[in-house]
Each structure stands twice: as structure tokens, then as C-alpha cells.
Amino acid sequence: MVQVLALLLFFYLLLGTLQGSTTVLPHDFFFRLDPLAGISAMIASRSWLMPMALGAIILLLAVTAGRAWCSWLCPLGTILDWVPSPRPRRDNLDIPSYWRQGKFFLLFTILLAAILGSLTLLILDPITLLFRTFSSVILPLLDLMIEVTETLLYRVGPLQPAVAWFDSLLRGIILTEQPFFLPNLLLLTLFAGVLGLNAVRPRFWCRYLCPLGGLLGLLSKVALIRYKVNNEKCISCRRCAITCHTGAIDPGQKFAADAAECTVCLDCVDICPTRAISFSPQLGLASPQPYDPRRRHLLVSLAGAAVGAVVLGVVPHLNRAEPGFIRPPGTDEKQLLSSCIRCGECAKVCPTGVIQPSASVGDWDGLWTPRLITRLGYCDYSCNSCGQVCPTGAIAKLSLDEKRLVPIGIARIDKTRCIPWAEGQQCIVCEEMCPVPQKAIWLHGGGRGRGRIADVLRPEVIPDLCIGCGICEYQCPVEGEAAIRVWPTAAPV
Amino acid sequence: MKISRREFIRKMAALGFSSALTGTLFSLFACGPEEVPVTTSQPPVPPEPKLSPAPAPPVPTVSPSGGAYLAAARGESPADLVQTAVKALGGIERFVKPGNNVIIKPNICVAYHTYEYAATTNPEVVGTLVALCLGAGAKRVRVMDQPFGGTPQQAYAKSGIEEAVTAAGGQMEIMSNVKYRAATISEGRDITSWPVYGDVLNADVLINVPIAKHHSLARLTLGMKNLIGVVLNPGQLHFNLGQRIADLNSLVRPTLTIVDAVRILMNHGPTGGSLDDVKLANTVIASHDTVAADSYAATLFGLAGADIPAIRSGAQMVLGTMDLRSIKIEEINI
Numbered sequence: 001m002v003q004v005l006a007l008l009l010f011f012y013l014l015l016g017t018l019q020g021s022t023t024v025l026p027h028d029f030f031f032r033l034d035p036l037a038g039i040s041a042m043i044a045s046r047s048w049l050m051p052m053a054l055g056a057i058i059l060l061l062a063v064t065a066g067r068a069w070c071s072w073l074c075p076l077g078t079i080l081d082w083v084p085s086p087r088p089r090r091d092n093l094d095i096p097s098y099w100r101q102g103k104f105f106l107l108f109t110i111l112l113a114a115i116l117g118s119l120t121l122l123i124l125d126p127i128t129l130l131f132r133t134f135s136s137v138i139l140p141l142l143d144l145m146i147e148v149t150e151t152l153l154y155r156v157g158p159l160q161p162a163v164a165w166f167d168s169l170l171r172g173i174i175l176t177e178q179p180f181f182l183p184n185l186l187l188l189t190l191f192a193g194v195l196g197l198n199a200v201r202p203r204f205w206c207r208y209l210c211p212l213g214g215l216l217g218l219l220s221k222v223a224l225i226r227y228k229v230n231n232e233k234c235i236s237c238r239r240c241a242i243t244c245h246t247g248a249i250d251p252g253q254k255f256a257a258d259a260a261e262c263t264v265c266l267d268c269v270d271i272c273p274t275r276a277i278s279f280s281p282q283l284g285l286a287s288p289q290p291y292d293p294r295r296r297h298l299l300v301s302l303a304g305a306a307v308g309a310v311v312l313g314v315v316p317h318l319n320r321a322e323p324g325f326i327r328p329p330g331t332d333e334k335q336l337l338s339s340c341i342r343c344g345e346c347a348k349v350c351p352t353g354v355i356q357p358s359a360s361v362g363d364w365d366g367l368w369t370p371r372l373i374t375r376l377g378y379c380d381y382s383c384n385s386c387g388q389v390c391p392t393g394a395i396a397k398l399s400l401d402e403k404r405l406v407p408i409g410i411a412r413i414d415k416t417r418c419i420p421w422a423e424g425q426q427c428i429v430c431e432e433m434c435p436v437p438q439k440a441i442w443l444h445g446g447g448r449g450r451g452r453i454a455d456v457l458r459p460e461v462i463p464d465l466c467i468g469c470g471i472c473e474y475q476c477p478v479e480g481e482a483a484i485r486v487w488p489t490a491a492p493v
Numbered sequence: 494m495k496i497s498r499r500e501f502i503r504k505m506a507a508l509g510f511s512s513a514l515t516g517t518l519f520s521l522f523a524c525g526p527e528e529v530p531v532t533t534s535q536p537p538v539p540p541e542p543k544l545s546p547a548p549a550p551p552v553p554t555v556s557p558s559g560g561a562y563l564a565a566a567r568g569e570s571p572a573d574l575v576q577t578a579v580k581a582l583g584g585i586e587r588f589v590k591p592g593n594n595v596i597i598k599p600n601i602c603v604a605y606h607t608y609e610y611a612a613t614t615n616p617e618v619v620g621t622l623v624a625l626c627l628g629a630g631a632k633r634v635r636v637m638d639q640p641f642g643g644t645p646q647q648a649y650a651k652s653g654i655e656e657a658v659t660a661a662g663g664q665m666e667i668m669s670n671v672k673y674r675a676a677t678i679s680e681g682r683d684i685t686s687w688p689v690y691g692d693v694l695n696a697d698v699l700i701n702v703p704i705a706k707h708h709s710l711a712r713l714t715l716g717m718k719n720l721i722g723v724v725l726n727p728g729q730l731h732f733n734l735g736q737r738i739a740d741l742n743s744l745v746r747p748t749l750t751i752v753d754a755v756r757i758l759m760n761h762g763p764t765g766g767s768l769d770d771v772k773l774a775n776t777v778i779a780s781h782d783t784v785a786a787d788s789y790a791a792t793l794f795g796l797a798g799a800d801i802p803a804i805r806s807g808a809q810m811v812l813g814t815m816d817l818r819s820i821k822i823e824e825i826n827i
Contacts, residue, residue: 020647145514150671167669172646175669351644382604382643382651419732428710429728435605435642437766443709457710471642477728 003071003078010075014134015173019351019385026051028345028391030075034127035059036110036212037341041122041392043114044338049392062219066226070206070213071245071265076126076194077206081245083195085202088242097291100207100261103214104293108301109308110211116309120367122342123190126205126212132344132368133191136181136357143175178353179376183368186359206263207246217260218293221286225279227257227268233276240268240277259286312365321362324488325371326468328355328386329379329406330396339394342368346386346395352377354470355386370395372408374470374486379408381435381469409468409486411440411461418483420445420458428457430472430484440465441472459484560587561823563780563789568827571617571755571777578751578779579625581823588749588781591630593697597622597663598747599636600704600719603764604643604651611756612765613652614704618753618777620657622700627662631698634663637690638722642764666692673725680810681740683733688725693745701747701783705754705774705790707762710734713794714763715787716750717742717803735802742783742803742812750786752778754793784813785820792817 010030016023028051031037038052058069070077110121122128154163167175181187197204206213220226229240231254241249248261249268257268268277317324327336328346347355347370354377357368370386372379384403387395398406411430415421420428431441444458461484468486476482496504560583566574579585589595599614606612619636626634636658640648645667649655655665668690676689693699703719710731711718717738721727723745730737754776758765765771774793780786784807788798798804798815808815 019644020650147670149512150669154671163671164669167671168667171667171669172644177644351647380604380643380647382647425732426710426734427731429731431709432731432763433641435603435764435766437761437764437770439761439764475641475728477731 002073003081006073007075007078010130011134014131014348017135017345017348017389018172018176019349019380019383027349027389028343029054030127030131031341031343031345031391033058033073034125034212034341036107036215037122037125037128037343037391039215040110040114040119041339041341041394043111044117044119045335045392046338049339051391051393058216059219062216063222064224066220066223066259066262066264067213067216068264069216070210070263074126074212076130077203077263079130080195080198080203080205083198085198085204086200088202088247100289100291101293101297102208103210103217104297105301105304106209107211107214107218108293108298109304112302112305113308116305117338118309118312118365119338119341120312120365121211121308123368124209124211125341126210128341128343129191129194131348132342132357133187135344135348137184137188137191139174139176140178140180140184143178146170146175176353177351177377180353181347182356182373183359187357201247203245207261220259220262222284223259223286224281224283225264226259226282226286227262227264228278228280228282229255229257230276230278231255233274234272235274235276237273239271239273243267243271256287258289260289260292314362315365316360316362322360325358325360325366326374326409326470326486326488328370328372328395329384329403329408330387330398331370331394336369336394337365339392340369341392341394343391344368345389345391346370349385349389350377351380351383351385352474354378354474372470372486374409374468374473375482376474378471378474379469381471404467407467407489409470409488410463410466411468411470411472411484411486413459413461413484415483417478417481418459419478420456422483424456426456427477428459429475429477431457431459433471433475435469435471436465436467438465440467560584562782562820563778563785563817564823564825565776565778565789566825566827567776569775570827571615571753572621573827574755574775574777575618575621575751575779576625577825577827578777579749581825582749582779582781585625585629588700589626589629589631589698591632593626593629593631594695595626595631595634595698595700596693596696597626597634597636597700597702598693598719598722599638599654599702599753600706600714600722601638601645601648601652601654602640602642602722604640604648605764606766607651608653609756609771610765610768611704611706611758611771612763613648614654614702614753615755616653616657618751618755619654619702620661620663622702622751623658623661623663626698626700635666635692636663637666637668639668641727668723676744678740678744680743682806682810683736684730684740687741687744689745690723693723698749699745699747701750703750703752704756704758705752705793706758706765707760707770707794709762711738711803712801713787713791713796715790715801715804716747716752716783717787717807720745720747736806738803739806739810739812742807743810746812747783749779749781750783752786752790754778754790757793759794782813782820784808784815785817788815788817789822 017027032051032054035055035058038055153159194205248257316322354372355370356373358366358371384400387397440462441459445455470486472484473482561581564578564581566577599619623634672691673688674691703716706714708714754774757774760770778786
């Protein structure tokens with residue numbers, strides 16, 4: 001089944017998004033196909049983003065065959081088909097209602113916000129939502145459960161070879177060095193919400209909320225191939241309306257289906273006992289529906305986007321309320337905020353898990369953009385993967401040599417907590433770990449190279465050499481907050 | 494009682510899921526010693542270990558054939574140097590017996606540079622050792638290290654060691670969190686317990702293959718310090734590095750130490766990154782005594798064993814000798 005294959009491809013690419021691994025298709029293939037993300041990012045960044053042009057294929061699909069993406073290719077759609085939902089009863093069928101406007105509202109607000117330069121609402125794009133949830137919540141959860149189970153079973157002597165073999169299969173793929181992602185509860189709640197809404201109606205998300213569905217739906221109004229019912233053959237058994245995943249078939253309109261709601265799954269064709277339903281070429285605009293977007297909806301969306309823009313304009317670190325974020329190498333803050341589609345690819349591929357989705361109160365404009373938390377991981381000196389997998393170029397594709405020269409922050413030592421400075425005990429783990437060939441940390445109390453160790457060695461950062469990778473902060477053995485920390489370079493001295 | 498296939502699968506899945514969940518919850522609220530991250534400057538204090546560490550296999554200090562206590566080979570080909578040095582000790586058969594489970598522990602501490610930068614052990618040295626062990630009839634030869642910079646996968650590939658080991662018939666192992674266990678260090682003067690990789694303690698033969706490098710705190714990182722790669726929480730060892738390294742060496746006793754001094758890192762160790770800091774010393778040193786091998790390697794930097802804190806502590810604990818004049822050394826130029 002095409003649905004299952006598309007879903008498997010999605011998961012294959014997700015699991016294959018690892019440092020240094022190659023997959024048959026680019027890791028970010030599904031994002032490149034996503035026209036909502038592509039259009040929004042191009043509008044917000046005022047630039048042409050070549051990789052995202054692949055989305056044109058899906059737009060073309062929509063004007064040819066309607067919302068076929070939703071039934072055949074969308075991985076979230078496939079999952080929603082499998083989540084249990086109440087079976088419509090013959091006497092209580094879902095008649096297309098004004099709730100369906102919801103997805104158009106969301107679509108317009110996303111596009112208008114993009115015009116105003118903000119992409120925060122792309123967290124509601126179905127592909128980014130699914131990818132982020134799996135990479136930031138479900139895989140780490142699986143990782144934890146597997147590791148704990150393995151550790152327990154490993155204590156049983158005879159099981160050790162089996163456990164070791166099982167572990168070696170998964171290590172690096174599901175069992176990674178990524179510890180966890182901070183806003184995991186929020187992500188999980190969002191995803192659980194989308195799935196949970198299936199308890200109200202099947203494919204609730206697709207019918208009433210999905211902005212990508214809204215975009216493809218609008219294009220489907222001029223789709224070439226559309227649902228058609230032969231009323232002479234129809235015996236009004238209502239099986240088609242009961243079967244329809246998105247409730248697009250309306251018994252009250254002689255079992256006509258709205259092209260903007262129909263996801264071309266073709267189940268109705270199979271179920272109709274008299275073969276009255278077919279999908280055939282039809283020209284012209286599809287018949288209007290009561291819930292079609294009108295001008296006033298557009299205006300409400302505009303108002304919403306404008307209010308949102310004002311709210312988003314409050315940026316804590318620009319008002320000195322917070323130190324600001326450390327961003328991946330190869331990003332420009334302004335360009336990042338207007339190109340990042342919140343897909344989560346960079347966080348997934350990062351081998352140390354230092355890239356975290358930003359979820360800072362007050363920083364709504366940057367919600368779920370990548371930031372580095374150098375106590376949870378470090379920017380690996382041997383890695384340049386984040387730029388390689390970013391579909392929109394929000395993180396530039398740097399070569400490894402280029403990336404090693406880009407400072408993303410600067411380390412500063414708190415001498416009141418640093419063990420040699422504060423307690424007179426030996427340490428210098430930070431200097432040991434520093435990957436810069438000339439070492440961006442030098443040591444008092446003894447020469448470098450083949451010098452003498454006369455007394456306790458005390459570290460000092462060399463600002464000109466430090467690239468802010470954070471391995472010093474990550475490895476600092478002080479309890480809690482590290483004694484050496486990386487600060488954004490714009491921070492005051 | 495008949496049960497349908499679907500019911501059975503459903504029940505098994507539920508059982509599996511709930512036991513995994515129970516296990517997770519149990520372990521989250523009742524941490525074992527292996528998982529507790531050390532957050533104080535004291536190492537973790539474990540409950541009584543259920544398995545005592547395997548006793549180190551006895552290796553005679555002088556081989557019956559009168560082989561050298563320590564051998565140092567100098568020449569162009571790393572493979573030849575390894576073979577010559579091991580032969581001078583009495584041959585690999587002195588250390589590896591047929592059917593042995595062998596672990597080779599090179600230095601693969603970072604994934605940053607290729608081997609020419611002298612941050613990681615020369616792959617040809619490691620490959621030759623793998624071939625030698627298999628030639629002596631070892632059942633299994635595994636090569637492993639836990640890098641602190643970069644993932645094991647990246648480090649194994651970038652260092653060239655994975656390629657050399659696989660070509661020689663050995664296996665690279667990614668060290669798994671699951672296999673560490675709290676081990677008692679009964680002779681430890683500063684630390685008495687530390688989490689150590691279980692397989693290393695259980696192996697029949699452990700071959701320690703460091704590369705000689707500068708290190709700001711340890712002064713030089715050689716064979717004794719190389720063993721840090723088999724423990725957890727290495728950062729905590731730095732508070733009293735020399736003594737703690739020696740204590741560790743009293744527990745984890747390699748059968749054989751081969752110091753890779755083909756290229757040595759003179760400055761900015763242990764990570765390196767500049768070819769200006771690399772010196773071609775074209776030497777391989779071999780001994781069953783890590784303290785002696787390290788002391789000899791120190792001379793390549795113009796230092797003596799006594800200048801290195803870990804070697805001093807090791808000699809004091811009689812883990813080996815740093816007095817190079819008291820042992821039979823064979824120096825061979827190829």
C-alpha cells in the first residue's frame with residue numbers, strides 16, 4: 001500500500017538522520033515536499049529557497065488530483081487513519097460544518113504571519129509536528145526504556161550475550177548520545193492532542209485544523225480529477241458517507257462531495273454497491289460550500305496575525321532580560337527566525353544533543369528554533385551535520401573547515417566556582433577537552449608544552465581562539481552549573 | 494483454554510510493554526550504582542559488588558626463553574616495529590593463548606583528526622596487533638575506546654583504526670553504557686571504587702596501546718593514563734590525577750603494553766590538531782610492565798619517569814619499575 005510505504009519512508013529518513021549517514025533520499029525529503037513550509041519560509045525570508053521548490057510537485061498534485069497527498073503520502077494522515085475513532089452512524093453522519101473553516105483560518109494566519117516575517121506557527125505544520133514529536137519525544141523515550149530494560153537484564157548472567165548483541169544493533173540508531181529534549185512535554189501534549197481529537201471525529205485534524213490540508217484543499221477546488229456520483233445508480237444506502245475518512249460526502253446534497261475536503265482515498269469507490277461513484281476529469285470550479293473562506297475570514301486572520309506580530313515583537317534578550325541564545329554555526333539570528341520551519345532536523349542529527357528546541361517564556365518568535373545548551377552537549381569539532389540537513393538553509397551548509405573557524409559564543413570562567421581558582425585543587429578538564437589546535441585555554445601556574453607543574457594549574461580563556469563549542473562547559477566536573485560557561489558573543493564583558 | 498492468535502499477540506505486546514514500563518519506573522526511582530551520575534567530587538560508593546574483578550593472568554617478568562623485560566624498536570614501518578618489539582619480549586605466544594578472549598585498548602580519544610596528527614594511536618600498529626593475536630589462536634579480538642570528543646562511530650572511522658582492525662580480522666566494539674559496573678580497587682590509595690567496563694575486567698588478555706602525547710596536567714599521557722578510557726566519570730579523576738591513575742592501574746592490569754611512539758604529540762595534547770606539534774619518533778615500545786614502558790617513552794620527550802606524577806605513584810605502589818637501569822632492555826634499529 002502506498003500509504004504504508006510513504007510512512008515507512010518517513011521513518012526510514014527520520015532514523016537515518018544521523019551524523020555522517022547517507023540515505024537513499026535526502027534526510028529532509030519530506031520537508032522539501034511540504035509546500036506550506038516552503039511557501040511560508042520563502043515569503044518570510046524574502047528569498048528563493050531552491051531545495052523547498054520540490055513542494056511544487058505536491059501543489060501540482062493538488063490541482064491534478066485534489067488532496068491526494070492527504071490520503072496517500074502524508075505520514076500524519078496515515079497515522080490518524082490508524083488511530084481509533086468513532087464509527088459514524090447511519091443516522092448521525094458528519095455533515096460538513098463551519099468547523100472546517102478552522103484550517104483556512106490557520107492557513108491564512110500562517111501565511112500572513114510569514115509576510116510579517118514570523119514562522120512560529122509552522123509548529124502546526126503536520127510534517128514538522130510529526131518529525132519533531134518522534135525525534136524529540138518518542139525516540140528518547142524508547143531509548144530510555146530500552147537502556148533501562150537492558151541494564152536490568154544484563155545483571156542476569158546467561159542473558160548477557162543476547163543483551164550485548166541486541167544493544168550493538170541499536171547503538172547509534174535508536175540508542176544515541178542525545179540525552180533528552182527540554183520541551184518534550186509540550187511537544188507530546190500537542191501530538192497527543194492531535195491524535196486524541198480522533199475521538200471526536202475520524203481524522204479530526206485533517207478535517208478542521210490542518211493548514212496544509214487547507215492549502216491543498218483550496219487548490220483542489222480546481223482539481224482536474226474529482227469525485228463524481230451517478231445519482232441514477234445511487235440507492236442512498238449511505239455507505240459512502242459512512243466510509244469517507246473526512247466526512248466529505250454529504251447525503252443532504254445527493255451524496256456530492258466537496259473537492260476541498262475529499263482526500264481521494266478511493267474507499268468510497270470500492271464500497272459503493274452499485275458502483276455509482278467514480279473519479280474522473282472535470283473542469284471548472286467546484287461547487288461552493290457554506291464553510292468556504294470569505295473575505296471576512298481573511299480579515300480576521302490578518303487581525304490575528306497583526307496582534308501576533310506585536311506580541312512576538314517582545315523579545316526578552318533584545319531587552320536585556322536574558323542573555324540570548326547560542327545558535328548553531330552558520331546562522332544569522334534574523335535570517336534564522338525567518339527561515340527556520342521548526343522541522344527539528346538539526347536537533348535530530350546533532351550527535352551530542354546540544355541542539356535543543358527553544359521554548360523560552362517570552363521568546364515566542366523563536367519558539368522551537370534551534371539553540372545550543374552547552375551543558376547538555378557540545379558542538380562536536382568533527383561535525384558539520386546541522387547545516388547539511390537544514391532544508392531551508394536557515395543553518396548554512398558549511399564545510400567542516402569553515403565551521404571550525406566560526407565562533408558561536410565565547411567561554412567565560414567563573415573563578416569563584418572553578419575548582420583550581422576557588423579551591424586550589426587540580427582539574428583543568430576544560431583545557432584538556434578544548435579541541436582548538438592551539439588550545440583556547442591557557443594555564444597559569446605552569447608553562448605550556450613541556451613546562452613544570454609548580455603549583456595548581458589555573459585556566460584562563462583566550463578570547464581570540466575560543467569558538468564557543470562548549471565542550472569545556474559540558475565536561476566541567478563542578479556540580480550543577482558549570483564553572484566555565486559559553487555566552488553569546490554579543491554579551492557584555 | 495483456546496486463545497486466538499490476535500489475542501495472544503495483543504497480550505504479549507501488553508506484557509512486554511508493561512514490563513518495560515515497570516522496569517523504567519523501577520529504575521528511575523531505585524537507581525543502581527552504574528547509572529548514578531557522579532555529582533560530587535567523590536566517586537560513587539557502590540553496594541557490595543556481586544562479582545569480584547577477574548584476577549589478572551600471571552605474566553612472568555622474565556620470559557623462560559630469556560626475552561627482554563622491555564623492547565624498543567626504531568624504524569620506518571610501524572608493522573615491522575610492532576612485530577620486532579613483541580618478538581624481542583618472547584613472542585606473542587607469551588601473552589596470548591589459543592582460545593583467548595582479547596581486548597585491545599588503543600587511544601581513540603577524539604574524532605577530530607586523522608592519525609597523522611598524533612592524537613590517536615597509529616592504525617597500522619593496532620592492525621598488526623590484531624593480526625598477531627589472531628595468529629596466536631585468540632578466539633576473539635575486540636578493539637574499543639570511549640572517545641570524549643565526538644561519537645565512537647566517527648572516532649573509529651576518522652582515526653583509521655576501524656579500517657585497519659576490520660582488515661586484520663578483528664572487531665570494533667562501541668562501548669555500551671550497559672556494561673559498566675562498580676569495581677572495588679582494593680589497593681587504591683586515593684580511590685577505592687570506580688565504574689569500570691565489565692568486559693575489560695573479564696577479558697583473558699588486555700593489550701594497552703597508547704600513543705605518547707603531551708598533557709597539561711598529567712604532563713604526558715602514556716600507557717597508565719590510557720586506561721582512563723575504560724572507566725566512567727573520567728573528569729572526577731583529575732582532582733588527584735597521578736595517584737588516581739595509579740590506583741586504576743592497580744585494578745586494571747594490562748597483559749601487555751605497546752606504546753605507539755611512531756608519531757608523538759609534543760604540545761597541545763591530548764587533542765592536538767597542528768602538524769607543527771607532531772614529531773616523528775619512529776619508535777614502538779613494548780613491555781608487560783606499563784610503568785617501565787611509560788618511563789622509557791618519557792625519555793623521548795626529554796623527561797624521566799620520575800617527572801610524571803602517575804609513573805611516580807605507580808612505582809611507589811610497586812605496579813612496575815621506573816628504574817630503566819635495573820631491567821633488561823632490548824633496543825633494536827630496523
